[in-house]
Amino acid sequence: xxxxxxxxxxxxxxxxxxxxxxxxxxxxxxxxxxxxxxxxxxxxxxxxxxxxxxxxxxxxxxxxxxxxxxxxxxxxxxxxxxxxxxxxxxxxxxxxxxxxxxxxxxxxxxxxxxxxxxxxxxxxxxxxxxxxxxxxxx
Amino acid sequence: xxxxxxxxxxxxxxxxxxxxxxxxxxxxxxxxxxxxxxxxxxxxxxxxxxxxxxxxxxxxxxxxxxxxxxxxxxxxxxxxxxxxxxxxxxxxxxxxxxxxxxxxxxxxxxxxxxxxxxxxxxxxxxxxxxxxxxxxxxxxxxxxxxxxxxxxxxxxxxxxxxxxxxxxxxxxxxxxxxxxxxxxxxxxxxxxxxxxxxxxxxxxxxxxxxxxxxxxxxxxxxxxxxxxxxxxxxxxxxxxxxxxxxxxxxxxxxxxxxxxxxxxxxxxxxxxxxxxxxxxxxxxxxxxxxxxxxxxxxxxxxxxxxxxxxxxxxxxxxxxxxxxxxxxxxxxxxxxxxxxxxxxxxxxxxxxxxxxxxxxxxxxxxxxxxxxxxxxxxxxxxxxxxxxxxxxxxxxxxxxxxxxxxxxxxxxxxxxxxxxxxxxxxxxxxxxxxxxxxxxxxxxxxxxxxxxxxxxxxxxxxxxxxxxxxxxxxxxxxxxxxxxxxxxxxxxxxxxxxxxxxxxxxxxxxxxxxxxxxxxxxxxxxxxxxxxxxxxxxxxxxxxxxxxxxxxxxxxxxxxxxxxxxxxxxxxxxxxxxxxxxxxxxxxxxxxxxxxxxxxxxxxxxxxxxxxxxxxxxxxxxxxxxxxxxxxxxxxxxxxxxxxxxxxxxxxxxxxxxxxxxxxxxxxxxxxxxxxxxxxxxxxxxxxxxxxxxxxxxxxxxxxxxxxxxxxxxxxxxxxxxxxxxxxxxxxxxxxxxxxxxxxxxxxxxxxxxxxxxxxxxxxxxxxxxxxxxxxxxxxxxxxxxxxxxxxxxxxxxxxxxxxxxxxxxxxxxxxxxxxxxxxxxxxxxxxxxxxxxxxxxxxxxxxxxxxxxxxxx
Numbered sequence: 001x002x003x004x005x006x007x008x009x010x011x012x013x014x015x016x017x018x019x020x021x022x023x024x025x026x027x028x029x030x031x032x033x034x035x036x037x038x039x040x041x042x043x044x045x046x047x048x049x050x051x052x053x054x055x056x057x058x059x060x061x062x063x064x065x066x067x068x069x070x071x072x073x074x075x076x077x078x079x080x081x082x083x084x085x086x087x088x089x090x091x092x093x094x095x096x097x098x099x100x101x102x103x104x105x106x107x108x109x110x111x112x113x114x115x116x117x118x119x120x121x122x123x124x125x126x127x128x129x130x131x132x133x134x135x136x137x138x
Numbered sequence: 139x140x141x142x143x144x145x146x147x148x149x150x151x152x153x154x155x156x157x158x159x160x161x162x163x164x165x166x167x168x169x170x171x172x173x174x175x176x177x178x179x180x181x182x183x184x185x186x187x188x189x190x191x192x193x194x195x196x197x198x199x200x201x202x203x204x205x206x207x208x209x210x211x212x213x214x215x216x217x218x219x220x221x222x223x224x225x226x227x228x229x230x231x232x233x234x235x236x237x238x239x240x241x242x243x244x245x246x247x248x249x250x251x252x253x254x255x256x257x258x259x260x261x262x263x264x265x266x267x268x269x270x271x272x273x274x275x276x277x278x279x280x281x282x283x284x285x286x287x288x289x290x291x292x293x294x295x296x297x298x299x300x301x302x303x304x305x306x307x308x309x310x311x312x313x314x315x316x317x318x319x320x321x322x323x324x325x326x327x328x329x330x331x332x333x334x335x336x337x338x339x340x341x342x343x344x345x346x347x348x349x350x351x352x353x354x355x356x357x358x359x360x361x362x363x364x365x366x367x368x369x370x371x372x373x374x375x376x377x378x379x380x381x382x383x384x385x386x387x388x389x390x391x392x393x394x395x396x397x398x399x400x401x402x403x404x405x406x407x408x409x410x411x412x413x414x415x416x417x418x419x420x421x422x423x424x425x426x427x428x429x430x431x432x433x434x435x436x437x438x439x440x441x442x443x444x445x446x447x448x449x450x451x452x453x454x455x456x457x458x459x460x461x462x463x464x465x466x467x468x469x470x471x472x473x474x475x476x477x478x479x480x481x482x483x484x485x486x487x488x489x490x491x492x493x494x495x496x497x498x499x500x501x502x503x504x505x506x507x508x509x510x511x512x513x514x515x516x517x518x519x520x521x522x523x524x525x526x527x528x529x530x531x532x533x534x535x536x537x538x539x540x541x542x543x544x545x546x547x548x549x550x551x552x553x554x555x556x557x558x559x560x561x562x563x564x565x566x567x568x569x570x571x572x573x574x575x576x577x578x579x580x581x582x583x584x585x586x587x588x589x590x591x592x593x594x595x596x597x598x599x600x601x602x603x604x605x606x607x608x609x610x611x612x613x614x615x616x617x618x619x620x621x622x623x624x625x626x627x628x629x630x631x632x633x634x635x636x637x638x639x640x641x642x643x644x645x646x647x648x649x650x651x652x653x654x655x656x657x658x659x660x661x662x663x664x665x666x667x668x669x670x671x672x673x674x675x676x677x678x679x680x681x682x683x684x685x686x687x688x689x690x691x692x693x694x695x696x697x698x699x700x701x702x703x704x705x706x707x708x709x710x711x712x713x714x715x716x717x718x719x720x721x722x723x724x725x726x727x728x729x730x731x732x733x734x735x736x737x738x739x740x741x742x743x744x745x746x747x748x749x750x751x752x753x754x755x756x757x758x759x760x761x762x763x764x765x766x767x768x769x770x771x772x773x774x775x776x777x778x779x780x781x782x783x784x785x786x787x788x789x790x791x792x793x794x795x796x797x798x799x800x801x802x803x804x805x806x807x808x809x810x811x812x813x814x815x816x817x818x819x820x821x822x823x824x825x826x827x828x829x830x831x832x833x834x835x836x837x838x839x840x841x842x843x844x845x846x847x848x849x850x851x852x853x854x855x856x857x858x859x860x861x862x863x864x865x866x867x868x869x870x871x872x873x874x875x876x877x878x879x880x881x882x883x884x885x886x887x888x889x890x891x892x893x894x895x896x897x898x899x900x901x902x903x904x905x906x907x908x909x910x911x912x913x914x915x916x917x918x919x920x921x922x923x924x925x926x927x928x929x930x931x932x933x934x935x936x937x938x939x940x941x942x943x944x945x946x947x948x949x950x951x952x953x954x955x956x957x958x959x960x961x962x963x964x965x966x967x968x969x970x971x972x973x974x975x976x977x978x979x980x981x982x983x984x985x986x987x988x989x990x991x992x993x994x995x996x
Contacts, residue, residue: 008213008214008215010213019212023215040534040570040571041534041535042535043535043539043572044572070459070463070499070506071535072495072499072535072536072539073459073499075495075499076456076496077456098166098170099162099163099166101162101213102206102238102242105242106238113279113282113311113314113315113318114282116314116317116408117404118311118314118405119310128307131272135234136235
């Protein structure tokens with residue numbers, strides 16, 4: 001997830017990428033996404049994989065997949081993810097994501113395991129997190 | 139948002155010297171407060187120093203907080219390797235919050251390259267076996283992300299146990315961890331294969347696991363938890379009681395399982411997909427479950443299933459997509475499974491609601507599946523129509539995927555895709571670069587002999603307006619298509635001309651050669667082409683390929699230009715002086731490449747014989763260039779000057795019109811390249827025995843080549859070199875009778891294939907093989923295609939066959955000529971691949987030809 005200024009808000013890699021290469025990769029990816037206008041479609045081809053991105057206000061969510069994935073399903077998945085975040089944070093804004101990065105990681109881990117989609121049902125994803133919250137409060 | 143901003147500023151902390159550790163929130167705030175990169179770095183470095191100190195001191199209470207901060211910093215791109223050992227300690231701790239951060243850190247910081255990762259194997263093992271579900275979940279998650287091969291091997295039995303556990307929460311994670319393990323250690327597939335089938339069966343028979351009581355425990359306390367609201371209470375499966383504190387808090391049951399748990403199903407399908415992709419044995423094994431998968435998918439599609447997993451009206455699209463993908467893998471190349479799927483695919487295709495993206499995603503996957511398996515023809519047409527509908531959709535994403543898929547389909551279902559041609563052509567106008575590129579590729583693929591004129595018009599219009607990066611592709615595509623499908627030569631010349639004028643700088647290098655050869659071949663159009671080229675040249679001398687062709691033409695056919703009458707375009711009065719002036723302009727222009735200048739100079743020379751007037755002007759120009767700085771031009775000028783002075787009597791003979799260059803045919807691009815290589819081999823061989831005039835030209839040209847440019851401009855004078863190149867094609871006359879015996883290489887059900895060998899005496903390295911396919915059976919042979927392969931040291935060219943149908947009962951056989959160049963006299967080996975349809979079956983045979991006669995290659 002990146003904001004319009006190009007700052008990474010969250011990044012998760014399911015394939016190993018060297019740390020110094022990561023920043024480079026992220027900058028390039030961001031650049032290609034930011035340079036797209038509204039008229040253009042959300043799928044970009046980058047090196048040997050595909051990028052699927054969606055823009056929500058000032059935040060871009062970009063998912064990189066290899067050739068065999070169904071782009072439209074991933075597109076839908078991004079939206080699903082945002083809906084989950086929305087429900088958890090009750091109207092999420094990018095600042096909230098920043099401050100609760102660990103929670104967002106947990107949510108993402110519940111939904112995607114090593115690059116495969118595990119769970120897409122909102123209630124089930126958020127349940128462990130809610131339990132955790134309850135516990136830390138009590 | 140503005141309100142929040144104010145809130146932040148009022149809470150900016152002053153820079154601390156020594157302080158208790160910051161919470162993560164505060165750190166983030168501080169970093170945000172930093173105005174410049176340098177400031178940010180400062181803040182972070184200070185914080186890292188604190189963190190390092192705290193790690194050294196080994197403070198267990200705040201360790202997780204420190205690590206969380208470290209991870210945040212890591213995400214911003216700063217080094218964080220000193221946190222690795224802390225991850226281990228945190229994982230080993232007994233508090234859940236610690237473990238959580240520890241595992242997260244492990245996922246982010248550790249990986250296979252560091253040795254530290256093996257140390258967590260033990261911790262993971264402990265956690266996995268303790269039966270505390272969230273912890274197990276964490277451990278599985280981490281394992282699946284960064285587990286190396288050794289770890290996977292060690293922990294495989296644990297994971298396998300977890301696969302069969304009652305709780306779906308852990309199970310689904312275990313399944314996906316298994317996927318990762320298989321990727322890392324393919325031998326483990328055998329371990330995970332049996333559980334798959336079991337899992338799938340279990341779901342299908344709806345064996346409800348009931349209500350597993352979740353034992354969720356904070357690691358300090360064990361909490362017993364009775365599931366759900368009364369509405370969800372069903373049979374109680376287990377009850378774990380623990381003596382310690384009990385807390386029963388009802389909340390929506392995340393861990394129950396209704397009759398079908400799609401979470402597990404999704405995981406299982408992914409696992410099966412992975413297994414099938416890895417090993418063909420697994421593939422065969424899982425073909426048996428195709429009916430079950432079909433059933434599951436059918437239920438999903440028809441019963442308008444539970445709202446739990448439905449997204450915008452489509453029930454669990456992700457699961458549907460996964461199942462479809464698995465069906466695709468299972469059905470590929472397998473008739474039986476494909477048939478079982480046919481109905482289902484049709485059903486899915488028609489029933490899915492396409493108003494929202496989720497539905498379209500499922501539909502897209504369906505189309506992909508239909509394309510890949512052996513589906514019925516009607517189904518394929520349906521798929522193409524769906525794609526056509528996508529093209530009309532207003533959503534660009536959908537158009538994009540539609541274009542991509544159509545591109546894949548166009549080879550196999552050409553006629554079906556043709557129907558959507560107008561829509562595709564409309565897509566050329568897209569503003570999005572990737573869309574228009576796809577549309578361009580597809581349009582080029584759709585050009586065939588019937589629609590070529592219309593398509594060319596569209597494409598040429600596109601060429602004028604398209605963005606520069608697409609121009610080269612578009613130009614070469616148009617030229618290629620024109621070559622293959624040109625209805626008349628004149629149209630062809632016109633098209634090429636048009637392309638050269640609009641996008642001249644972007645065409646490929648051999649376009650010039652192609653065009654000159656084409657014009658040379660079209661006797662009746664000489665006057666027409668030279669006139670048009672002259673006009674084009676007069677307007678604009680900046681497009682190099684155009685200039686080169688024009689110069690060549692004017693040189694060759696200058697007399698026709700001056701004649702003044704040509705029926706096809708308006709008569710043009712051209713003066714000799716004008717022509718000469720134009721060529722001189724080209725010579726002198728700074729825009730002309732050296733190659734172009736060469737063309738122009740040679741053209742001038744040729745005009746000296748064509749024109750009736752005085753040659754003084756030409757002689758002057760030529761002698762000026764004798765001292766040109768460009769070596770190439772200088773050489774030419776010197777030679778031409780010598781021609782004028784000393785060999786004037788030969789001038790006319792040398793500069794007469796060039797002989798027609800032979801070419802193999804429109805699809806000869808690869809062959810032409812191959813024959814060019816062959817020609818280079820035989821260029822060392824003595825020059826052909828042609829008339830003396832052309833011999834001189836050859837010598838001149840060889841000299842030119844010797845002094846030629848280092849880069850690869852188009853061949854400077856295509857004809858003499860070209861004549862060398864295409865010498866090998868000259869045997870249009872039947873070759874002399876062959877002393878080598880024929881060979882029968884293939885026989886099946888009355889279809890027979892014979893080879894006959896010919897070694898033309900002029901060229902010892904060349905072997906011509908004619909294959910003859912005959913049919914003595916009762917059924918026709920259709921779609922006959924023969925392909926051949928030879929060892930690398932030999933070169934093979936296949937000519938077009940005489941046809942691709944052999945009628946039954948000894949009908950007209952198909953013949954095809956192979957040329958094999960064997961300059962090193964390497965042993966000849968030949969492998970043939972035949973595909974044809976016979977008795978309503980498609981036959982494919984691949985075999986190596988044995989018993990090749992020795993005379994064929996010695």
